[in-house]
Amino acid sequence: MELMMSIAVGILFMVGVYLILTRSLLRIILGTSLLTHAVHLLLLTMARLKKGAPPLLGEHASAYTDPVPAALILTSIVISFGVTSFFFVLAYKAYQKLKTDDMEQLRGDEGE
């Protein structure tokens, strides 16, 4: 499982980075979303998979999965929601003002 997950994470990273390097703002935003997913799965995988019950002590299980990555990821999900929405608004506001979403045209010129 860990092997497969690592490969999947690698693929998600690859697609995410590829999208970020493209010229369209929308693709870049989607790329960051995919990167976020990739990071979450990576964190989870690093803690080993399926090694026990959910970290709810009411379960009285003999082993629990690692709660630390879960806590980290929970934080990250909510933050990335905020950041993604910010990106979105920034992107379409930039588009409305500058009439382009092409990063090559958005690049700063001399003296700007």
Place this chain on the structure above:
Amino acid sequence: MLSILHAAIILPFILAAGMPLLKRLPGKPHPGWAVMLAPAVLFVYFLKQIPIVQSGNDIVAALPWITSLGIEFSVQLDGLSLLFTLLISGIGTLVVLYSIFYMDKEKEAVHRFYVYLLLFMGAMLGVVLSDNLIVLYGFWELTSISSFLLIAFWHHRERSRYGAFKSMLITVFGGLAMLAGFVLVYLMTGTFSVREILQNTGIIAGHPLMLPALLLVLLGAFTKSAQFPFHIWLPDAMEAPTPVSAYLHSATMVKAGLYLVARFTPVFSGQAAWFWLVSGVGLITLIFGSFKAIKQTDLKAMLAFSTISQLGLIMALLGLGSASGYYTDVQQSLFYSKATMAAIFHLMNHAVFKGALFMVVGIVDHETGTRDIRKLGGLMSIMPVTFTVAAIGALSMAGIPPFGGFLSKEMFFTAVLNAREMGIWSMDTWSSLFPVIAWAASVFTFAYSMVLLVRTFAGKFKPEQLKLQPHEAPVGMLIPPVIMAALALVFGLFPGLLSYSLIEPAMAAVLPGLLGPGEKFLVSIEFWHGWTPEVFMTLGVIGAGILVFVLQPKVKALNSTGSARFSLNGVYDSGLRTLERSSKWLTDKYMTGSVRHYLIYIFTFLVVVLGAIMLAFDGFSLDSSSYAPVTVYEAAILLALIIAAIAVPFANSRLLAIILTGAVGYMVSLFFVIFRAPDLALTQLIVETVSVTLFLLCFYHLPKLKKELTVLKFKLTNFLISLGVGLMVTLIALSALSAGNSHPFESISKFFLEASYTLAGGKNVVNVILVDFRGFDTMLEIVVLGIASLGIYAMIRLSLNEKQEQLPPGAGFNKQSGGRLVSVRSNDVILRMTSRVAMFIILTFSWYLFFAGHNNPGGGFIGGLMTSAALVLLAIAFGLDVMRSIVPLNFRKVMASGLLIAFLTGLGSLWFGVPFLSHAFGHEYLPILGEVELATAVIFDLGVYLTVVGVTMTIILEIGRDR
């Protein structure tokens, strides 16, 4: 422990911080009156320390700071420090008094001026009182910065900015070199404490790092004290207001370099390099400065070169005095220590007469509107008091009895004459040059002193060339220079006042090795020693000086300001230009303005550096022994996830790309379920749902996806880089998993699992970590969320306002009912009917999730998101107005109150004497509900809940409102 000495350093800073309050005072008194209190109080305090220091007891106090690096805020007050603190506070008091009349509170930004001045005062006290070299360095740079700010005080003038920048560059360059020198000293001795270093001078003496350390420390001292060839910043620093020039650029800051040399004399004395550099550079500066001073036509420039020259004189004396560290025979050592005595005495004399002269020039400038000696003249009868002060100052500077300057000039001659007998370090060849240079420089000094005095105050009065009608300055402006002039006279007539109170303790600090316990230096300064060579030298100076003064207007060498073809300033200017041009060229090479390029650098760096390090340390490994098994179901989801992800770059429509990304998100939440992270699965599901709404709203505003019309090379680069990153991540993940098999260290997760219930009373460990163990992180996280939502709010409102301005006033832009969510409003009857029911179910469920959070999956984040989802559903089904009428809340206020609750819960724990955000919990029996757990963590979670609702709704509603 914080001592009074620490407080003395901090006092000016506190006063500077309180300056804005002074601005609010009724009646707007000049802030200088309040500011003057600080140096005055400090002066009295330091005066009272004289008997203690005199008896040989240094005052020492330490305040731990970064102890692991040997850095502590330790201070000491010995004879040398005391001398400087008295200069700083004493002259500081007079300068502030003077500035009250110089700086017009109506026309100038006086508050800002005093903030900078106090900043300098505190920093300078810090320099001379610090025992720790790193702390000393910090204060040292702070003096450079405050000097920069003060020189550029009239920053609308181009010359001021130029001068400020120049002084900053040169002194900070020297400061950095000095820091490197300090680090080398630390490497040799293992301590940053000056007192401890002085006990280890033996280690330094023969150490291979000694010479580099010596050179670097001296570089700091020479740049700060404007020694040749670094002196070029000082004349340009004269653009500062005159009180600043009098204070920083003559009496105190430029003497920091002298202080440093004096402070390090016990460390490096007896070294040939130290002796030659300090005295040699000092002498060159002395003659060069005095020669340049004659040629100046601007009074302040003349004083600037004069200061440079006098600083060189003191520097040279310190160098000559350091020779006494070479000799083991006490009699010989004492013989050469006379130079150090002269240095200390002249330091005080110079501060006094130069301070007086600067203030005089300030008065002349203030009253006549010019400082050009070609326009001035004949002011003697118009400004008699100013003239008297100027005469005393100039005569003291020229070395004429009965003023202090005469005595120290005589001692200087004695020192250079003594140097002829040294016979070490090839002094036998060169020593006869010393008296010659000293004598010649004194001749020039005499000459420019006369130029300054005579050209300004005697001769013909030329009122037609002056901007203002000159008259005597106001009394307040005259008091400080009169006091200084009086001191110049007192120092001359009664040098005994200083002998054992200040000079002897300072000498003991500079040359501690010469004295046995309980011994004292013999300090006797007298007017008359008989017909000694010094007397003849002085007579010669007067004769030749008068000659130079008379010849000055006629001989070109004495009045032309030098060739423009080659000058140190030219070197500095063109060097700076070349530096700017080449760094711009270099930066333009890689700072292309394209975000993509920057990302390529970052990603390539990541791949190359990580890969290289992993390879170098043989980090890649694969150990599949403990992997979890895979079921077909999981494999299928994974496949779906990969396919969806890979399809995103190929999607040609916006909708498809968004849906595919969403699909990845939902797959990820399925994995959260499989990997037993229920909280994550819930969160991810709701976030994905809310995100889709958000995407669809933004969708309207974004352009259609164009097919990427780019060349293959562009795509190939992108592909290769992303492939590299993906590969690297996979390899590192696998290697980390293999490395983890050997359990190199205990995971902290065990602690959380064990302590979750016993310490925090919660069974959902993830939630307990969020609200309790790592509550502070969570609090800052919701702050970030809040900022993001306000950012969105601002971006949208900003352009809304622009549009409103374009519309004619009163044109129908309905602020309340907003926007496009109305048009999105569904006409679907089924949706409206079901959502009526569903909404309540979702809301109830969200509250359940919120309350369950501490023990079961759920919590503030999840509950908050769920509630927002319900509200969004309501808005979509019935339109924004209906939603507003049902939930009449300002969601920004909801967010703010959430943040406030979270913060107050955290503060509440302080009330019980425990650290910020400590939670308490208890299990109570309540009727009907049975045993219920009450935890303050729940209140904190309520804050999180409200913030999340507020943030999400603000974002969604604002985007929905935007047209």
